Amino acid sequence: MTTNKGAPGRDETPEERADRLWTDMLQEVRVCQTGAQILFGFLIGVAFTPRFAGLPDFDKNLYTATVILGAVATGALVAPVAFHRLLAGHGMKPELTHVAGHLIATGLIILALTIAAALLLLLRIATGNPAAAWIISASVLAWFTTTWLVLPQVVLRRTAARQAATGESGEARGGRPPR
Template sequence: MTRYDGAPGRDETPQQRADRLWNEMLQEVRVCQTGAQILFGFLIGVAFTPRFAALSDFDRNLYVATVVLGAVATGALIAPVAFHRFLTGHGMKPELIHVASRLIAIGLTTLALTIAAALLLLLRTATGSPAAAWGLSAACLLWFATSWLVLPQVVLRRTAARRAAVSEHGDPGGGGRPPR
């Protein structure tokens, strides 16, 4: 069996790796798809409530932008499934994984923006305080950026540094201690 160098500790062919990565992506995107679809469904219903007519022009425009972001997020998160349907049987799984990964990233980004915009609309209406609504929505968006982007990068860098130290010194913890 050919060992793939990009996956430490795994003995798998490139096709096996592609199958594994595709299955992992499907599991990840299922969670996001469901959340995006439910949020999008709720957003669609807002326009049909009696209170919608009382919204200011700014809030109506914010609502429209939020619905469009929700539609883009939903579409981007569903797109890998459609892509797979069209490309199945053509031996293009590595290409599919590459494109699907980008689509999922777009979907997650627009989902975060959709949630922040929906929160802004909700808080502007519920609190009557635009400043508080903007502050809380910005804090939510900052949380998404931190937990979805920054934290994984921190873990990646720490792991790379630890692996470099192990390969350089052969002792992960120094003096027999376990790694931190």
């Protein structure tokens, strides 16, 4: 059995690494899949409420865009399951984890846009103050961007800088090697 020294801090074969990464990915995406599916389900129901017909055209168009975003986010977050089902047993787990990682990242970005658009629609209708709705929704989207994208990059860069200064590698700590 050959081991992969490129697997940070682990003595595992490429197949074992792919299995571990796949399991980690499934755990991570489970929450997002459920949330996206629930949000999408609620969004679908909005068009069937009595108040929907009386919405201004902008809000109806915003609703349509939000439902489309929700469908695409749900599709991207569920896609790794379909990939796995179709590719299982073909010895393609490393490729599967690579593609699934990109699909999940795409799904998270689209989910953030879906939530911001749904919030914008809700706040426009609930408050009657379009300017406040835009500001709050943009702020929530900025929060998602900060916590989901920027903060992980800051942590990664700080860790890499600290490791470079101390001569410690990410592999020695069990983490990812610096980029």
